[in-house]
Amino acid sequence: MTAIDVRGLRKAYGPLTALHGIDLSVPTGSLTALVGPNGSGKTTTMRLLLGLERPDAGEGTVLGHPLDRPRRYLPSVGALIEQPALYRRLTGRANLRVLTEVSGTDHRRIDEVLKQTGMLPYADRPVSGYSLGMRQRLGIAGALLTEPRLLVLDEPTTGLDPVGTAELRGLLVSLAATGVTTLISSHQLNELDALCSHFVLLDRGRKLFEGNRTGLAAAHSPVVEAAPEHPEDLDRLISALREKGRSVRADDGLLRIGAPADWAPELNRIATAMGITLARLTVYRPSLEEAFFTLTGTDCPDSGPLTGTDCPDSGPLTGTDCPDSGPLTPKAAHRC
Numbered sequence: 450m451t452a453i454d455v456r457g458l459r460k461a462y463g464p465l466t467a468l469h470g471i472d473l474s475v476p477t478g479s480l481t482a483l484v485g486p487n488g489s490g491k492t493t494t495m496r497l498l499l500g501l502e503r504p505d506a507g508e509g510t511v512l513g514h515p516l517d518r519p520r521r522y523l524p525s526v527g528a529l530i531e532q533p534a535l536y537r538r539l540t541g542r543a544n545l546r547v548l549t550e551v552s553g554t555d556h557r558r559i560d561e562v563l564k565q566t567g568m569l570p571y572a573d574r575p576v577s578g579y580s581l582g583m584r585q586r587l588g589i590a591g592a593l594l595t596e597p598r599l600l601v602l603d604e605p606t607t608g609l610d611p612v613g614t615a616e617l618r619g620l621l622v623s624l625a626a627t628g629v630t631t632l633i634s635s636h637q638l639n640e641l642d643a644l645c646s647h648f649v650l651l652d653r654g655r656k657l658f659e660g661n662r663t664g665l666a667a668a669h670s671p672v673v674e675a676a677p678e679h680p681e682d683l684d685r686l687i688s689a690l691r692e693k694g695r696s697v698r699a700d701d702g703l704l705r706i707g708a709p710a711d712w713a714p715e716l717n718r719i720a721t722a723m724g725i726t727l728a729r730l731t732v733y734r735p736s737l738e739e740a741f742f743t744l745t746g747t748d749c750p751d752s753g754p755l756t757g758t759d760c761p762d763s764g765p766l767t768g769t770d771c772p773d774s775g776p777l778t779p780k781a782a783h784r785c
């Protein structure tokens with residue numbers, strides 16, 4: 450069963466094509482990540498699915514209803530696009546009451562969604578005193594008022610501190626357990642890696658990948674890392690490997706070679722035959738983030754014009770070092 454099943458979704462703004470005809474199949478009940486750099490088309494995709502804009506082309510269904518009949522499915526959809534629009538002087542509860550009045554929802558839902566989002570203890574305080582995380586949770590509480598079967602959240606973790614992000618993650622997991630399908634966009638790939646079961650990767654308006662985490666990891670072949678004992682041997686080894694058709698990248702004395710895991714002994718033999726001793730020889734599987742940057746052809750999140758992504762330590766749950774500040778971890782080595 451698919452909650453969202455669309456084909457050939459296309460949208461242009463004047464000369465700029467924001468979406469080049471993408472297909473999406475979001476499984477019912479899944480927590481689906483919509484991942485991509487700035488300008489890749491995440492928000493546009495969500496706006497089209499929510500009927501906020503009309504696609505230039507494309508068809509399909511959302512919750513079993515035709516995409517071009519959003520009024521049929523929107524009553525079962527909750528959405529948070531960018532920051533929630535809240536009245537700062539009103540309390541959280543009063544904000545939700547306004548929403549129930551606008552949407553005609555039973556106001557008895559208010560306490561339920563406050564409880565569901567962990568906001569009940571703060572419900573009677575003015576929103577002006579809320580942290581960013583509390584505002585996001587209140588925004589999600591608002592999106593839950595109509596008991597949606599599909600939740601669409603555009604970068605809900607932006608600006609959240611580690612505690613706020615962890616709380617939001619907990620909330621999304623508990624919602625998924627109730628059968629709600631959630632489509633969530635973010636740049637913070639490692640965070641979604643832990644959270645989501647289904648992944649859609651966008652870049653420059655095109656879909657690069659859709660599938661589960663295993664499929665995504667498989668899309669990025671293992672990497673063999675090696676470092677000669679003597680740095681002066683580096684260039685010779687690189688030339689030899691390239692002559693054998695291997696893609697090789699050198700980062701501060703460490704070679705990163707695209708090759709299957711069982712090729713590592715062969716590398717050892719090649720080096721030995723050349724009289725080179727390897728001080729390091731390891732194989733590792735890429736993280737979701739690395740697979741993504743490989744697929745997009747982006748080397749370093751803060752160096753490419755299309756990424757606009759901050760150093761990984763801006764994401765509280767990545768656990769990676771900032772590429773130029775930490776030791777040469779596999780991740781740091783690969784990324785910059």
Ligand SMILES: Nc1ncnc2c1ncn2[C@@H]1O[C@H](COP(=O)(O)OP(=O)(O)OP(=O)(O)O)[C@@H](O)[C@H]1O
Nearest residue numbers: 462465466467485486487488489490491492493494
């Ligand atoms: N209303 C609009 N008018 C003109 N161009 C637009 C409009 N909305 C989006 N775009 C352009 O379409 C492209 C995709 O934008 P979109 O906001 O969907 O990307 P995104 O992946 O959500 O990016 P971000 O992470 O920065 O929010 C961008 O080049 C953007 O500038």
